[in-house]
Amino acid sequence: MTRAQKSTGGLDRRAVIKTLLADRPDDMFVVPGLGSTTYDLASLGDDDRNFYLWGAMGGAAMIGLGLALARPKLRVVVITGDGEMLMGIGSLATIGRRAAVADFGWLRLSGPVAWWLWGAVHIAFLAGMRNRIAVALDWFWAYLTFRRSTRLITGEERN
């Protein structure tokens, strides 16, 4: 077992990244997290479509989001380690807004469709029809009125 395999519980990161990017499409841009994943990515050879990080810990996923929002047609991949991800773990919630994946095996949904579906699943599992209707109405109202951060009290003006 190599040193890399020991430290990652059996996975050889270099082999993993090589497999992940073996047939890298032209429109795939990659943002690695600081440290090891940056080295791993560079080990495949330099590429203009890589944005290496050697700092900015916790920022990789959000750089990916900014790029993906600016260029929706690109495939943006963020490859990072657990430490880097934990330092910016909230960014997963930021990115996850209106985006989700629902994989049934025979059908794979993603984006807003899956997000709505997960919302419906949540409501279906609530106890009592009254609660289901109340939550559904509450969410729908929040959605319509742009009160997107319904769980955050942001303090609108009061009279």
Place this chain on the structure above:
Amino acid sequence: MNEKRARPGRAKAANGARPTWPDEIFEVLKGADIRQVGYVPDAGHARLIERCHADNAMRAVALTTEEEGIALAAGAWLGHERSALLMQSSGVGNCINMLSLTSNCRFPLLMLVTMRGEWGEFNPWQVPMGSIVEPVLTQAGMRVYRVERPEEAAETVQAATELVFNGDLAVAVLLSQRMIGRKVWTK
């Protein structure tokens, strides 16, 4: 959740009318072709955030912490889009390490900061961070402008925007608590 995200109310302008400076700032951002706006929910920025959400050409992104916005802005620029970052002074400290991304890569960065811990502040916990925003951001490599009066808001943001995107610089505009209005606690 800390106090800054709790339920505040805002005093209206002296004449009772809703202040127009948030709308004026919005027009500047719009005119500068800002496409992404990262923000942490904040009463002082509420109107501007609302306008950004309502605009189809803009993408308002609610962040879980302010430093995410620095990285978001970097990603946006990599994708050839201009962005702005809105926060309250209490969130400035969260950004410091991430600003190394901005300065190392010389990314443009436009930050609009609503101030707490100064004029008429009722919460002592806002004072330590609020009172060091300017030196801390300056030390971190940002230019800092300050707005004291509503009529200066739009032109200051305009000047900052030009410096940011034409000069590839990082600029923070501090919107003073006196201008925003004293926070009124509503329970």
